[in-house]
Amino acid sequence: MVKKIFIIIPFLVLIFSAIPNAYSTGKQYIGILPYYAPDKIWHFYKPFIDYLNKTTGIPWELKLYHNYDAIIDGICSNEISIAYLGPNPFGLAYEKCKVKPLLVILGDDGKPYYKSIIFTNNHKISSLKELKGKPFAFGDKDSTSSNIIPRKMLEDAGITMDMIKPVFLKSHEKIINAVARNEATAGAVKVSVFEKFKGLKFKVLKVSELIPHHSFCTASNINPDIEKKFVNALLKLKPIHDSSDRNIVKNWDNELQYGFTLPPKDYIQNILKLHRLLEKYND
Secondary structure: OOHHHHHHHHHHHHHHHHHHOOOOOOOOEEOOOOOOOOHHHHHHHHHHHHHHHHOOOOOOEEEOOOHHHHHHHHHHHHOOOOOEEEEEHHHHHHHHHHHEEEEEOOOOOOEEEEEEEEEEOOOOOOOOHHOOEEEEEEOOOOOOHHHHHHHHHHHHOOOOOOEEEEEEEEOOOHHHHHHHHHOEEEEEEHHHHHHHHHHOEEEEEOOOOOOOEEEEEEEEOOOHHHHHHHHHHHOOOOOOHHHHHHHHOOOOHHHHHEEEEOOOOOHHHHHHHHHHHHHOOOO
């Protein structure tokens, strides 16, 4: 009987040590939705990672991905512990591996919602209907603010995809550049990204209704202590009301500069409604 115990225990140790990141207390990886070029994601999120390293006592590291499918695979395969996802990528990850939201970011109004914007470089255009037959810059097929929501906005205005010339690009920044260079007559991005390019003097054609904001999410196998420290480190920041907290976040991506909240009770429900739009448009 004793011999059997000594055979079984090393075998079990090998099994558990082979599970990637499961309840790991070592280095933790965070993936960021790739709506900027990799160098800009690094620039805007490295100070955020530095803050987590300092306040949680846990070694965090940024992991970059080049498309939405890759980051969804990353969180579902436990390659990363936490992913920062928009609504539709979250819906895809939820469908694939039942990720759970940890924190939802706040907008400058202190609410966990944001908006999408359709804009043009042609100031003679005054309505969405005037975009018929013209090139329109969309983001990745899974992007909420640069693909799904603008398609719904165009559809509500009577414009279907066969009435325009869609141009699909990999990031919001590329959409901005395409419209600025007149490679596309109009395009759509998140309002927070659009505001970074105010100097280009685009014309706003349409702003969407409220969309559930981006969230930090995780798969089910994260170490509970790590999860708690991550959530607490960010929840305690109140940059809208506290000047010292504003100073902490001033070099972070603009999206992260207004604080965080626990997910509203209907967060996943509202995300899945958007996800159904994604399925409709990608049939």
